[in-house]
Amino acid sequence: MKNKKKVFHLLGLCTALGLIYFTFLQVKISQYSHLKAPKNADYLIVLGARVKGTVPSLAFASRIHAAAKYLKENENTIVIASGGEGPGEDISEAESIKRELIKKGISESRIILEDKSTDTYENIRFSKKLIQKGAKAGLIVTNNFHMYRAISIARDNELEVEGIPAKTPLIAVPKSYFREYLAITKFYLKRYFLDSI
Template identity: 70%
Template sequence: MRKNKSFLRLLSIFIGLGLVYVTFLQVKISQYCNLKSPRNADYLIVLGARVNGVEPSLVLASRINAAAKYLKENKKTVVIASGGMGPGEDISEAEAIKKELVKQGINESRILLEDHSTNTYENIKFSKKLISPKSKSIVVVTSTFHLYRAISLAHYQGLSVDGLPAKTPWLAVFKSYSREYLAITKFYLERYLLGFS
């Protein structure tokens, strides 16, 4: 009987700590959901997300739409479409971004491709190589759930960026946020405990 009570007590503590941690993560994510982007940025980096064959997923389409709106309002900004090709994708995420931006009236001459990255860290690392050292303003476009980690990774790599949040489609909310909690935890572990480089 005592063993059962001790187990339940430990389980309750564990669940309580888990809820506190998830709440902490959600607060951090929420702080980045309504960021205002500076006008006339030198570069706009659109972070990739899943492509279904050749069609952008709902999450990626939302990012593309946010980027297209910004680019139409800021004519001199150059955009970097970032993302490689993963399983089930017939074209790279970067190519899908470019294709959809062109459909929405963005001139190809304004679009640079970064099509080798496989995760957010590489999105930033490889996109950084395409940015002029003279650049003064860089904006990262990604989903609301992803912006906190994306900006944190950029700053960690010495790249000063602002954020442009793209709405997270309702159908993708549960899956996206659940995965993001794990991804942020992995980032914390690598950065603070394992000497992330």
């Protein structure tokens, strides 16, 4: 009987700690979901996402739309389109960004391609190498659920950036947020534990 009580107490404690942790993650995500981008940034980095053949997914299209809107309003800002070619993709994510931005009236001369990265860490590291000398004010463009982790990784790589959070389509919210909770947990483990080993 005592053992059963201990098990229930342990399960209850784990459940409570889990709820506290996921509430903490949601608060951090929410804090970065409503950022207002400063005007006249030197550069912005659009983070890649899934491409279906040659067509950007809904969440990805939302990122590209947000980037295009800013670029039209800030004509001196250069854009780095970041993302390699993954399974089921006929073109790189960077190329998809470029094509869609050109369709929206953004000059090709303003677009720099980073088409080798396979995850957010590489998006940031590889894009950093393409930032023009003297450029200081930067922006990250990604979906609102992804903004906290993206900016955290950028700042860990010594990029002082702000963000342009793109809306996440409702149909993609449950899956996107669940995956992001796991991705942030992996980020914390890598930052605080694995890097110190």
